[in-house]
Amino acid sequence: MRPTVHDIADTAGVSLATVDRVLNDRPGVRGVTKAKVEAAIATLGYVRDVAAANLAKSRVYPLVFILPAGDNPFMRGLEAEVRRAGFHSAAERTRLSVVPVPAFDAAALVAAIDGAVADQVSGIAAVAVDAPEVAAAIGRAHAAGVPVVTLVSDLANSGRDHFVGVDNVAAGRTAGSLMGRFLGNRPGPVAVLAGSMRVRDHRERLDGFLATIAEMPVGRAVLPVLEGQDDPKLSLSLVSGCLASTPDLAGIYSLGAGNQGLVAALADRTDLCVIAHELTAHTRAALETGIIDAVLNQDAGHEVRSAIRVLRAKADGLPVIAAQERIRLDIFIKDNLPAGPDEDDNN
Amino acid sequence: MRPTVHDIADTAGVSLATVDRVLNDRPGVRGVTKAKVEAAIATLGYVRDVAAANLAKSRVYPLVFILPAGDNPFMRGLEAEVRRAGFHSAAERTRLSVVPVPAFDAAALVAAIDGAVADQVSGIAAVAVDAPEVAAAIGRAHAAGVPVVTLVSDLANSGRDHFVGVDNVAAGRTAGSLMGRFLGNRPGPVAVLAGSMRVRDHRERLDGFLATIAEMPVGRAVLPVLEGQDDPKLSLSLVSGCLASTPDLAGIYSLGAGNQGLVAALADRTDLCVIAHELTAHTRAALETGIIDAVLNQDAGHEVRSAIRVLRAKADGLPVIAAQERIRLDIFIKDNLPAGPDEDDNN
DNA sequence: CTGTTAGCGCATTCAA
DNA sequence: TTGAATGCGCTAACAG
Numbered sequence A, B: 001m002r003p004t005v006h007d008i009a010d011t012a013g014v015s016l017a018t019v020d021r022v023l024n025d026r027p028g029v030r031g032v033t034k035a036k037v038e039a040a041i042a043t044l045g046y047v048r049d050v051a052a053a054n055l056a057k058s059r060v061y062p063l064v065f066i067l068p069a070g071d072n073p074f075m076r077g078l079e080a081e082v083r084r085a086g087f088h089s090a091a092e093r094t095r096l097s098v099v100p101v102p103a104f105d106a107a108a109l110v111a112a113i114d115g116a117v118a119d120q121v122s123g124i125a126a127v128a129v130d131a132p133e134v135a136a137a138i139g140r141a142h143a144a145g146v147p148v149v150t151l152v153s154d155l156a157n158s159g160r161d162h163f164v165g166v167d168n169v170a171a172g173r174t175a176g177s178l179m180g181r182f183l184g185n186r187p188g189p190v191a192v193l194a195g196s197m198r199v200r201d202h203r204e205r206l207d208g209f210l211a212t213i214a215e216m217p218v219g220r221a222v223l224p225v226l227e228g229q230d231d232p233k234l235s236l237s238l239v240s241g242c243l244a245s246t247p248d249l250a251g252i253y254s255l256g257a258g259n260q261g262l263v264a265a266l267a268d269r270t271d272l273c274v275i276a277h278e279l280t281a282h283t284r285a286a287l288e289t290g291i292i293d294a295v296l297n298q299d300a301g302h303e304v305r306s307a308i309r310v311l312r313a314k315a316d317g318l319p320v321i322a323a324q325e326r327i328r329l330d331i332f333i334k335d336n337l338p339a340g341p342d343e344d345d346n347n
Numbered sequence C: 001c002t003g004t005t006a007g008c009g010c011a012t013t014c015a016a
Numbered sequence D: 001t002t003g004a005a006t007g008c009g010c011t012a013a014c015a016g
Helices: A005-012 A016-023 A031-044 A050-057 A073-092 A106-118 A132-143 A168-183 A200-215 A232-245 A259-266 A281-289 A300-315 B005-012 B016-023 B031-044 B050-057 B073-088 B106-118 B132-143 B168-183 B200-215 B232-245 B259-266 B281-289 B300-315
Strands: A061-068 A094-101 A123-126 A148-151 A162-164 A190-194 A251-254 A273-277 A294-298 A329-332 B061-068 B094-101 B123-126 B148-151 B162-164 B190-194 B251-254 B273-277 B294-298 B329-332
Touching: A005 A016, A005 A031, A016 A031, A050 B050, A061 A073, A061 A106, A061 A300, A073 A094, A073 A300, A094 A106, A094 A300, A106 A123, A106 A132, A123 A300, A132 A148, A148 A300, A162 A300, A168 A200, A168 A251, A168 A273, A168 A294, A168 A329, A168 B168, A190 A200, A190 A232, A232 A259, A251 A259, A259 A273, A259 A281, A273 A281, A281 A294, A294 A300, A329 B329, B005 B016, B005 B031, B016 B031, B061 B073, B061 B106, B061 B300, B073 B094, B073 B300, B094 B106, B094 B300, B106 B123, B106 B132, B123 B300, B132 B148, B148 B300, B162 B300, B168 B200, B168 B251, B168 B273, B168 B294, B168 B329, B190 B200, B190 B232, B232 B259, B251 B259, B259 B273, B259 B281, B273 B281, B281 B294, B294 B300
Parallel strands: A061 A094, A061 A123, A123 A148, A148 A162, A190 A251, A251 A273, A273 A294, B061 B094, B061 B123, B123 B148, B148 B162, B190 B251, B251 B273, B273 B294
Antiparallel strands: A294 A329, B294 B329
16 A cells, blocks of 8 residues: 555654645654655655545645636637536536626726635636736735736736736747748738737737748738627628729738637638637537638637646645646547547536 | 435435435335435435545556557557556556567457456457457457457457547548648549558548548549558658659658658658658657648547547446547647647547 | 644444 | 444644
8 A cells, every 4th residue: 555644653653743844845844854854755755645635635726717708709618618627627626617798898897806816715726807907906815825827818027927828929830831831832911810919819820920921932912901899790790891902812810719600701612711719619610611711729628627737736835847738739620520529628 | 515425315314325225226125115216306406526426436447558568659659648547547447568569460350359358357348350350359358258359450240339530531531632622633542551451541541541532523543552561661662663664653642651761761751642650759840841731630538538438438338429539630730730749638 | 843632424343 | 213422534622
C-alpha cells in the first residue's frame, strides 16, 4: 500500500497534526521537526490522497461564471459546458453558478463582479469586456482575495490571475495560412467579417490574419472589415452587399460572430474559400455542405474545465501548471468533424 | 449541503447498511424496504460521492498498458503519458504499469496478456497486433473477467471491451482532402509511405486517403505504397528512390511510421506537399521548417486517460459514455502548433 | 510548539 | 432481512 500520514508520523516520530502542518505548510512547527517530517515524506515517497483531503476538508468552492447573455451559440455552448461540469463537480467539491450579463455591457459586468465578491465566492471566471472600469472591478476582486480568470477574451493590466483561451494572434495566422493555401494562385480579394472591433480577441485575430496574408508569395487584397455586431440580419446584409459589389471575391474570414448571417448570405455558393471561428450548429452544417471550408475552434469544455482547475488552485494558493492549461486551437474540415453535436471529455 | 447516506437512512427510516445495499443493489433487502429507500433517494436528489466511496472501498485497480518496445516516438510518447497519468492516478486509486513487448510480435503480446491475467490485474490496455492468436488471448482475458481495451490499433472480433483511438478511415480522408486542396491544380502523382500494411490502422488510413483522392475533381495518380517497416534507414532510401525516379512528384502522405527517414530524405525540399501522422520532435521540426505541411495527430494523453476511465468503468461494471470517449483527430499546421514539446491536460 | 480526538461520506464486517 | 460499529486517508478543532 501507499504510505499514509500515519506512516510518516511513525517514521518521523511525531503526531498526525504535525505531519499535517508541514504538509500544508502551516505555521507552528520548529525547523528541526519540520525537517524530520520532510525527510520521512521523501524517503517514503509519500503523495497526498487529494480525494481524502477534500473529503476531510468538506469545504466547498463556490465558483461563478459571468457570461454574455443573448443567443450567441458559442456563449450558450460555454454555459452548457459549465452546467455539464457542475454535474461532475460534486467530487471536486465545487459549486458552479452562471451569471448572465448583457453582451458588451461594461457596467453590467462590473456589477456582476462586485456582486460575486460580495457573495464571498471563491473564484470568478468572466468573459472580459475591454473597458477600464472592468479592469478596476477585477482589481477590486483581486484585492479582496477572490481569484479571477478571464475567459475567451482577455483583459491585460487588470490584475486577473490567469487567462483561459486561445492565442488569438496565432488563430488569425492559422486562418490566413489556410486561406492562402486553399486559394493557391487564384486571384481576387478576401473579405473579413467581425462582430465588433472593440473586442480584443477579434482584433488580435485580424492582426494575425493580415500579417500572414501579407507574407504570402501571392499578393492579395483584404477588403475593409465588415462589422456585423453579432447580429444575424446585419451580418447577412453586409456580406450580401460585399458579394454583390465584389464579383471577383475569393474568400471570406469570419472572426467569430455573425456566422448565421454569413451562411445565410452565402446560400449555396461553394466557390468561395470561407474560414470561420467556432464550431456550432450553423458552422457544422455549412462545413458539411461545403459552404464553409474550415472552422477554427476553441473547445468550450476544455476552457471551462481549465478555468475551474485554475480557480481552485488559486483558491487553495497552489501553483498553476501553465503548460497543462494551454487551450488548443482546433482545425476542423469536413473530414475530421467530430461525430455528434455533443462535445467530448475529460479531461 | 448535498444529501448523504445518512439523510436517506433517516427519511427512509432504515439503517445505513440497508441504504448501502440498495445503492449498490446487493441482495438481502425486501421489496418494500427497497422501494422506501429508492423513494427517499429520489425525493432528496441524492448523488453518491464517488471520492468518498472509493476511499471507503480502499480498493486499488492495477491496470497494465502493453506497448510496443523500440524507439517509435509515438509509442514512447504514449508510455510517457501513462507515467504522467500514473502520477495523478493516486486519487483515482489506480495503479498503472507498462509492459513493453517487441513491436509486431504477436507471440510476445499473447504472453504479456496472459501474464497480466495471471497477475490478477483489473484491466488491460494493449496496442493490438492483427493476428488470430492475439484475438484468442484477448478472448481468454475477457473470459477470466479482465476487461481489455485496444489502443491506437484495433482488433475486431477479439472480444475486446472497447477501442481507444481515432477513426483511421476518417484520418485518411482528412489527409486526402488536405492534400487535394493544398495541391490545387498542380499536376503530378503522390506517394504513400507506410510502416507495414499488416497493421490495421495503416490500412484504414490508406483506404480513406485513396477514396478521397479518387473523388477529387483533379485526377491524380497514387504511386505504389512504400513500406518502410518503421525503420529510419529503409524509409529514407525508399523515399529517396521515389524522389529520384519521379521528378514530377507532387506530394507524400506518411501513414505514421518512418517520419524520421522521410524528413531526412526530403532534406530541404519544401516544394512537395507533405502530410504526416503523429506530432513528434521530428514532425514538429519539419512543420516549422516547411518540409511538412500538415500533421494529423491523435493525442496520446487523451488516449491514455480515456483508456483508464474505460477500464475502471468496466472493472466496476459501470457503463461507458461513448460520446465522451471519442478520440479526436487533431490537425496541426505551422501556425497552430502547441507551444512546448510538452503535452497538455485535462483533462 | 506539539499531540488527541473527532469527523468528512461511504463500504463493510459482524451481530441481531 | 436488517442494524451497529469500525475504518479508508486526511483535516481541524481543541487541549496540553
